[in-house]
Amino acid sequence: MAVEVSWVTWRHLAAGGLRQIWRFRLRSTLVILCAALGVAGAVTSVNYASGGRAQVLEKIRRLGTNVIVINAEQSRAVAGRARTGRIVTTLQEGDYQALRREVAAVLRSSAVIAASLRLKAGFSSKVSPVLGVEPDFFRIKSWPLEAGGYFHDEDLKRSARVALLGHGVARDLYGGESPVGQRLFINRVPFEVAGVLAERGQGIDATNEDQQVLVPLTTAMRRLLNVDHYSSILLELGEVGDMARDSAEIAELLRVRHRIPEFRPDDFKVGNQAELIRTQLAAANRLGFLVRWIGLSGLVVAGLGVLAIAWIAVRDRTTEIGTRRALGATAPDVFFQFAFEAMVLATIGAGLGLGLGWIASRITAHQAALPFIFETGNAVLALGMALVLNLVFASWPALRAARLDPIHALKHE
Amino acid sequence: MIEVSHLVKTYTRGDGTPVPALKDISFTIGRGEFVTIRGASGSGKSSLLNILGCLDTPTSGSYRLDGEDVSHYSDERRSHTRNRKIGFVFQSFNLLPRTTAAENVEIPALYTGGAVDRGRALAILGQVGLGDRAEHYVTELSGGEQQRVAIARALMNDPPLLLADEPTGNLDSAAGESVMQLLTDLHREGRTIVLVTHDEGVAAYAEREIMIRDGLVAADRPQPGHAGSGAARRQA
Ligand SMILES: Nc1ncnc2c1ncn2[C@@H]1O[C@H](COP(=O)(O)OP(=O)(O)OP(=O)(O)O)[C@@H](O)[C@H]1O
Numbered sequence: 001m002a003v004e005v006s007w008v009t010w011r012h013l014a015a016g017g018l019r020q021i022w023r024f025r026l027r028s029t030l031v032i033l034c035a036a037l038g039v040a041g042a043v044t045s046v047n048y049a050s051g052g053r054a055q056v057l058e059k060i061r062r063l064g065t066n067v068i069v070i071n072a073e074q075s076r077a078v079a080g081r082a083r084t085g086r087i088v089t090t091l092q093e094g095d096y097q098a099l100r101r102e103v104a105a106v107l108r109s110s111a112v113i114a115a116s117l118r119l120k121a122g123f124s125s126k127v128s129p130v131l132g133v134e135p136d137f138f139r140i141k142s143w144p145l146e147a148g149g150y151f152h153d154e155d156l157k158r159s160a161r162v163a164l165l166g167h168g169v170a171r172d173l174y175g176g177e178s179p180v181g182q183r184l185f186i187n188r189v190p191f192e193v194a195g196v197l198a199e200r201g202q203g204i205d206a207t208n209e210d211q212q213v214l215v216p217l218t219t220a221m222r223r224l225l226n227v228d229h230y231s232s233i234l235l236e237l238g239e240v241g242d243m244a245r246d247s248a249e250i251a252e253l254l255r256v257r258h259r260i261p262e263f264r265p266d267d268f269k270v271g272n273q274a275e276l277i278r279t280q281l282a283a284a285n286r287l288g289f290l291v292r293w294i295g296l297s298g299l300v301v302a303g304l305g306v307l308a309i310a311w312i313a314v315r316d317r318t319t320e321i322g323t324r325r326a327l328g329a330t331a332p333d334v335f336f337q338f339a340f341e342a343m344v345l346a347t348i349g350a351g352l353g354l355g356l357g358w359i360a361s362r363i364t365a366h367q368a369a370l371p372f373i374f375e376t377g378n379a380v381l382a383l384g385m386a387l388v389l390n391l392v393f394a395s396w397p398a399l400r401a402a403r404l405d406p407i408h409a410l411k412h413e
Numbered sequence: 414m415i416e417v418s419h420l421v422k423t424y425t426r427g428d429g430t431p432v433p434a435l436k437d438i439s440f441t442i443g444r445g446e447f448v449t450i451r452g453a454s455g456s457g458k459s460s461l462l463n464i465l466g467c468l469d470t471p472t473s474g475s476y477r478l479d480g481e482d483v484s485h486y487s488d489e490r491r492s493h494t495r496n497r498k499i500g501f502v503f504q505s506f507n508l509l510p511r512t513t514a515a516e517n518v519e520i521p522a523l524y525t526g527g528a529v530d531r532g533r534a535l536a537i538l539g540q541v542g543l544g545d546r547a548e549h550y551v552t553e554l555s556g557g558e559q560q561r562v563a564i565a566r567a568l569m570n571d572p573p574l575l576l577a578d579e580p581t582g583n584l585d586s587a588a589g590e591s592v593m594q595l596l597t598d599l600h601r602e603g604r605t606i607v608l609v610t611h612d613e614g615v616a617a618y619a620e621r622e623i624m625i626r627d628g629l630v631a632a633d634r635p636q637p638g639h640a641g642s643g644a645a646r647r648q649a
């Protein structure tokens with residue numbers, strides 16, 4: 001005889017199950033908590049990893065994968081006699097012009113001169129890195145403004161004494177006041193603050209850009225430092241081609257211009273961010289992978305909690321099961337009753353866990369200074385897995401309940 | 414109503430040794446009879462009642478309930494048979510905790526596949542004298558009241574057969590008497606009642622007594638007080 005299922009009966013059992021859940025509040029709360037914590041943990045950890053990954057991607061977006069940085073460097077042979085800290089003067093205006101002329105793919109560029117100088121505003125004073133740059137620098141870096149305006153090509157022509165402040169410098173020197181239009185002394189030279197740049201946090205190369213002050217390149221070279229060389233050159237390439245080949249081409253060009261013999265090392269360093277990005281992205285992905293497994297095992301542990309409590313419930317209610325069987329409940333009826341009760345609780349718990357996970361994701365993102373990410377796909381996946389796991393884990397005790405021999409169950413006390 | 418012939422029940426212990434609980438039991442119980450099964454502890458009374466109640470199947474022999482051989486019914490068909498034809502009354506009441514009297518009475522109706530008639534549950538509770546206790550939680554009731562709730566529950570699906578295993582075993586004599594009085598009333602209404610006990614006083618309420626000893630029927634006789642009346646009913 002085929003197992004026939006009476007939906008009317010199951011509707012009654014479902015209604016009774018809801019009453020039962022309410023009557024055994026403590027146990028029900030435990031099951032709900034178990035399921036909720038599992039889902040919340042999975043959702044939070046996955047979102048945390050996603051936040052970390054998003055942050056790396058954001059850093060990459062800021063300083064695109066198509067940017068090549070050329071730093072002036074002493075070749076090791078030269079370094080031998082330059083230990084007294086002489087400034088490296090190998091990157092010259094001629095090099096810069098040649099690079100812009102010869103490297104076809106260059107879309108934007110900026111020469112950079114950097115030095116640590118004393119800043120003074122009112123009674124505040126501090127030493128900060130000051131960078132002389134060209135207007136394209138901000139576009140290469142995708143660095144938006146927080147207040148005020150950028151400086152332009154005319155400012156470079158006039159060697160205007162205008163400065164842009166990093167977010168941190170602005171805060172340190174001017175506190176709550178708006179620095180725009182205020183006076184700033186850099187090495188006793190008066191400047192006007194043209195704007196404040198948006199907060200950046202730590203860059204991919206680990207420098208704190210929020211502590212920098214940026215002035216027009218010519219102003220820095222002529223009015224502040226009185227030099228005619230650059231610290232570095234930024235080249236943004238138009239199409240994303242073969243970065244390694246472009247780097248090699250640039251290196252060859254500079255070696256020829258610097259007349260470096262075959263056997264001598266470079267007096268510059270050509271770097272692109274690709275390598276750095278690769279390792280950081282790999283690390284972020286590894287973390288994501290690990291966290292997914294941790295999240296999954298959290299779900300399993302939560303499921304085991306549901307299992308344990310459901311198991312205890314079946315044991316505690318053995319007499320009830322025997323009685324119901326004697327009064328006419330079939331084995332499927334008993335299974336349905338117990339599976340239903342556990343699933344209702346697990347579902348409430350999982351839903352609650354989703355909410356908890358959202359809150360916890362916000363908090364962890366805030367505390368770790370990561371972007372807040374709530375991946376709906378992952379959350380739904382966690383929810384679905386929790387429900388499937390709990391269905392499996394709740395079915396086991398329910399199956400045990402259904403298989404109990406009514407006579408044994410009735411004798412149990 | 415009940416026809417058992419050459420019923421044998423042999424349990425197997427954990428270590429594999431067979432335990433013969435019922436050796437060869439045959440008797441017939443007619444519709445409307447009130448029979449007690451009496452015997453010493455371990456004589457096999459409960460084993461017999463479990464088979465009569467379709468909770469268990471005999472090792473061999475046949476059991477006809479209402480003319481149908483139910484001894485080889487599947488678990489599911491036995492569940493349905495219990496639900497519709499048999500009302501159980503247990504020694505320790507077996508009411509669900511944290512549940513009201515009325516909800517307990519409704520339980521058999523849950524498994525019929527039809528509607529649950531709350532009105533009927535209340536009416537039966539009134540019949541057993543607990544009309545004003547319907548919304549009480551069972552733990553708020555006395556033992557005698559609990560057993561009467563259990564009897565009301567056994568009546569919910571209007572089964573022709575009532576089975577009771579030591580229904581007064583957990584009650585003091587006054588409460589036991591009221592329960593027995595209730596069962597006697599139900600018998601008068603035409604219900605078939607089979608009651609297991611080892612108490613002679615309880616057995617005196619019935620019209621017929623089957624004595625079991627070591628898994629065999631030792632005696633099957635009418636109760637003196639009721640002699641004749643039972644036979645008259647059987648005739649009808
Ligand atoms: N599940 C079982 N497994 C093994 N032996 C059993 C089992 N159930 C009962 N028995 C044995 O069968 C015999 C009859 O048991 P049963 O419960 O029918 O006795 P009883 O007459 O109801 O006794 P009591 O008056 O004490 O309730 C006993 O010897 C008992 O030990």
Ligand SMILES: [Mg+2]
Pocket residue numbers: 458459460
């Ligand atoms: Mg017994």
